[in-house]
Amino acid sequence: MRIEAQPAQAVGGTAREHPSLTTLDPFKRAHRRMTVEVDIGIQCSFLAPPIACAMGLSYNPRTVNLSSLDRIFYAMAYQRVLLKVSGNSFCRAGESGISMSGVASLSEQLKRVHATGVELAIVCGGGNILRGKQFAEVSEAIKAPTAHYMGMLATVINGLALQDALENIGVQTRLLSAIRMEGVAETFIRRRCVRHLEKGRIVILAAGTGSPFVTTDTAAALRAREIEADVVLKGTRVDGIYSEDPELNPHAILFPEISYEDVLRKDLGVMDAQAVHHCMEANIPIHVFNYQREGNIEAAVAGESIGTRVVSKADLKNSTSN
Numbered sequence: 001m002r003i004e005a006q007p008a009q010a011v012g013g014t015a016r017e018h019p020s021l022t023t024l025d026p027f028k029r030a031h032r033r034m035t036v037e038v039d040i041g042i043q044c045s046f047l048a049p050p051i052a053c054a055m056g057l058s059y060n061p062r063t064v065n066l067s068s069l070d071r072i073f074y075a076m077a078y079q080r081v082l083l084k085v086s087g088n089s090f091c092r093a094g095e096s097g098i099s100m101s102g103v104a105s106l107s108e109q110l111k112r113v114h115a116t117g118v119e120l121a122i123v124c125g126g127g128n129i130l131r132g133k134q135f136a137e138v139s140e141a142i143k144a145p146t147a148h149y150m151g152m153l154a155t156v157i158n159g160l161a162l163q164d165a166l167e168n169i170g171v172q173t174r175l176l177s178a179i180r181m182e183g184v185a186e187t188f189i190r191r192r193c194v195r196h197l198e199k200g201r202i203v204i205l206a207a208g209t210g211s212p213f214v215t216t217d218t219a220a221a222l223r224a225r226e227i228e229a230d231v232v233l234k235g236t237r238v239d240g241i242y243s244e245d246p247e248l249n250p251h252a253i254l255f256p257e258i259s260y261e262d263v264l265r266k267d268l269g270v271m272d273a274q275a276v277h278h279c280m281e282a283n284i285p286i287h288v289f290n291y292q293r294e295g296n297i298e299a300a301v302a303g304e305s306i307g308t309r310v311v312s313k314a315d316l317k318n319s320t321s322n
Helices: 049-054 100-115 132-138 144-168 190-198 216-227 260-265 273-282 296-301 313-321
Strands: 080-085 119-124 173-177 202-206 231-236 257-259 286-290 308-311
Touching (some): 080 100, 100 144, 100 296, 202 216, 216 231, 257 313, 260 273, 260 308, 308 313
Parallel strands (some): 119 202
């Protein structure tokens, strides 16, 4: 088998070129995949010659040909990620429905993340089509549970749009629904979902939890716990968590890091309280960032200091002391 190494940007663009080659740690098995992982260290752009020679591989710093059976993982902060995208991601600002140009832009970012080897699950909102809670409040004819089920079906519509947009650019996906609808999506089964991730497919999780009165934020946190995700990424229209709504108060303060407890105590509203509690109980960090800035999804997966990280008080204290 012949593998040639190339600059990192050709396999996703997340690692940056470094002026010198770094001595790499030995190859190790990824704990969730039967594939080879390279610990690149500080974002080194090239496969170092000593490692290539040790494995009997040819070394060429200009080109790369990675077979489907062998992937090289650059220094990403997380291995399995759950990304929550709101229904607003699917439409233009101030509008409703689905804008395929917006979905295509999102898909391109997701493709670059997927190319790094990260296992990616996505929970879609449905507010661009219908928000169950709001619909129930303005319609006396529709009962609240029915309105919530309608909102869940809206997330399936978004999931179908995202699935086709991703597969149109060559990314394998699976759409899993919490409500059985075999004609358009697989039914969510935890082990099946994990297996799809291990096989390198992007998994789109739709229909929330399948139960009314549960937000898609809480669904994202629950699914993150089920699939043992390393982080919950929350894509928003603003740059992170602020002391106040930055769209109303331009002087609001951005928190680079904050604890779960402070998010709940200050009622900052970035996610509903149930979602934050689930992440706190499982010690899953929440990373809130502006998904509309090009490259921000890749940067968040790489652990770069963008947006706001929500972590435990102990982790926050350790981060501050370092």
